[in-house]
Amino acid sequence: VRIRRPPLVSSRFSVWAPQPELRRDAAGTDDQVSVPPSLWSLCLYTLAFAAAGCTGALDDNAAGAFGSPTGRLGGDAGTGRGDGALPGALCGEATTHALEVPMRRLTPVEYRAALVSMFGDGVPDVSDLYPAPAAGYGYTTYADAHRVGELQAEALLDAAERIAEHVAPTLPDCATTPLGGCARTVLEPLITRAFRRPAEPADVDRLVAIADGAVADGLPPNEAIAVAIIALLQEPRFLYVVESRAEIPEWTLDAHERAQRLALTFWGDLPDALLLERAASGTLDTPAGMIAETARVTGDPRARETFQRFVREWLGLSTLPTSHEPALAAALDAELTRLIDDAWSAPDGLDLLLRADTGYADSVLETFYELPAVSSGPGDFRRVSMPGLRVGLVTHPLVLAATSHGDRSSPILRGKLIRTRFLCTALGSPPAGAIAAEPSLPDTATARERYEARIANGTCASCHVYLDPIGFGLERFDGLGRLRTEIDGLPVDEVGELLEAGDATGTFVGPEELGDVLAGSEDVTRCFTRQLMRYAIGRDDGRDTMCMESDLAGAFLASDRSMPALFRALGESPAFVERTGDAP
């Protein structure tokens, strides 16, 4: 794939020498300008718009240097930590890579995996009780999405009680009074498992005391130990990913924290026996040990499942849209899984995600896509090429439906998806009174007419010029992802535009040209790695994340955009184990 270099923004950046392995000239011809890769990640593709609205441009941001705008343009990207100062050094070996990773609660997937790991496959599914991450944050891993109110605190109790109900009959009827050693034997390995590190005596004592108290209240010993397990499942070291230190500005993760980070990041699961063993033996404390273990962990099938979750969340599909009939939605879901798996295995996975015309169809989808009947029935998926109908995952019916209102397509939402998730543009919410400012048009007005009226109005234009024109390029698909040639009697107009979109800037016609532009863009490539970083560390980027971003983008480009290589780069980055308590 040809990846275009973004334009050089400012000559002041050329004082840094590029890192040799990144000198690779993907386009092969035109680019002899050496610009340090880390600076791309700093400045170029984050189109952070000025604080008064979406009226800024690249130049505004180059002056600010660090991406996210300050103030209220929160949106997808913005906590806005940038203060305009430039780094004194690049991310060499002598430089700190330390970044803040906010302490977060386990995601529902991790919570479920932890319970299975502790109590076996038969453990009841309590995902209806475990408080789901709040909507509106970048990813389900965002620490801020896991706020615990009284309601959530009680739901965590409810969930644990249901687990304890299942576990109680399997626990021993310790005959001794107090329970002492017998309860300790049951609880200590569970605590070690739950905490991802050896249990400390104080923790064991606290939980054994609970069991003793419950026995004193008349509960049978096995039920009393189950009560201690309820308490174990409320403990901060179980529910939260603890790896921070008080009063120390920077530190390196200890071996058990490394094992925890590897397992949670790449598996969504607790460390396995091998990881724990290598944590205990000190292997994980060495760079070589981390590299070897990263290779093992990212080579595990669970890493591919993590990639599945990440890509779905990246595309706004952490929950599936409800526009399709259940049987159809299930078939589309199964197709999507296959497509994401393909991207995991492909030499250039991002190209596949952004512009492949591949589909998979069983008999249900053959009907939906109006393909010739080849499949033997529901569930018998065949790989098909669907030119015109499929141009990367953005044209998958689930993605299209998630960016529509029922069967009516929404160029705004589709444009927003590409802006925020493919181009990493920080967009704020509509300003107060935006709807009131909405021009009044007859019901028969087309989306394009509504857009024209909107941009005639200064309030709306400042943001909508960056959104709707991208979505217009996808107008051949209705809200359910079906092909159409006309909308309300008018022929589909697929001319679209990416305005101020770094090296993807320009007009295009239809999803094919859009896919080509996105797949050929280095800015989009870098944005994708930034998205994975956000998913992995559970927060937006800031000044402290630039070294990790640089590591990820460099390795991803060097690998011709192999997804497993990107995962490995994450685990191998020094920034993966270097921490600060609070971002600068």
Next chain:
Amino acid sequence: VRLSRRQLLAGAGGALALPFLESMTPRHARAGTMPVRLVVIETGEGTLLSRWRPPTLAGDALELSELLQPLAPVRDRINVISGVANLLPRYHHSNGHNAPGHTLLTAHLCETSANADGTLIADDAARTDVAQGSLCVGPSIDHFIADRLGAGIPLNLAVNGPYPHENRMFYRVAPNVSSAPLGARAEARLIADPIEAFDELFVGAVSEPTTLRSRLRSQRRRVVDSSLEAYRAIAPRVSAADRARLEAHGDRLADLAARLGGSTASRCADPTRPDGYALPGRADLVFRAQIDVLVQALTCGVSRVASIQDTSYDSPSFTHLVAPLDPSLSALGALPLPGGALTDWHAQIHGDSGGTPSDNPNLIAGFTYYASQVSYLLQRMNEVVEPDGRTLLENSVVLWISEFGSGASHSTTNLPVVLAGSAGGRLVTGRHLERTGATTGDLYTSIARLLGVEIDSFGLAIDTDLQHGGIPGIA
């Protein structure tokens, strides 16, 4: 059992056979004045103002509008107040929903526009977007009044799930800052399951054999106390930002522990446990079950302040309004939908699905349904005769409000406000009060006074148009 004349009349005269609860008669009838109770009902997405606003008549006379028709059986027990505005969104950055919803019942700022002490951040550019998860400077009016009355933590019930998303309206008086309650930011807990609410309120009142589950649950206090200890032990060992997260969790555990410490004894002998409401597509039965729980809680003296919120930003489908209507809904004045269940209520509110919202029969049916549920509540409250001879409704103030006037334009002027009940005789009912220029702060000031809490203003008071010392004609 001897029925009072009023109870007999209610049973015989109503077009609808409302369930009559013998058990609701308080065990000890006492002479004297009963406390005034407060109920807040919040239904989402505003209304269709042209069909909601009653006509202007001489002497504040009330003639029910189209969308208020279900309230006909209790017309003489209500006031309709038109023209009330929530002006708080002007100080916030937000999508159309977050600021109006979050500030509705606090009449105050959200943390995104507030300094630590609850004052407004002066620099507009330094204010950030109200997000779904943002907390606001509380408390909400129900928690404020309950706190001033020493009435315990109010009961906050929900119909469409416990996560109100963009409509995070109920805020506690946070215990750690009770000296400065307007600086408090603590979300209230909503209970979505009627049985859960009932079991908590009437713990011990209904005897059942113990199960493994109940034995495990009986140890909750022990579990919570131990967890609290663990959070307190680890908090000093982590960075400042992480400590704040753990402490917030610990604070909620402390709240839980406090709540598990014991509840007010019920005055009723054998309250009726809600049952049979969990039918697919019957959100109306959940609403009604929550009303039944609420009315019993007020009647039996275990709650003095209670609320029900029915705001589903994720689009209620109103499956229960698909024709033919259940007779109990028809009897309450609900209307059937013209077609099938709705797929996108929110889009219809905004007219995105075509047509003018005010002429959309789906919206008319939806908003009429909300009125029918309020009517059920008021009729139930009016059936309960209290020891002082007044009905529960007469001894209460019931506020029905929404976060918008017109949901279509996200407008927070002209909120639809119904104020029912006589506040123990302090409030004259049966009127349409047109009070253009009045604010939510004024409304809540008047309501607090009806409950006996003397205040001059409620909520933010930095601009002259925010507070006028109450609403004329109420209190």
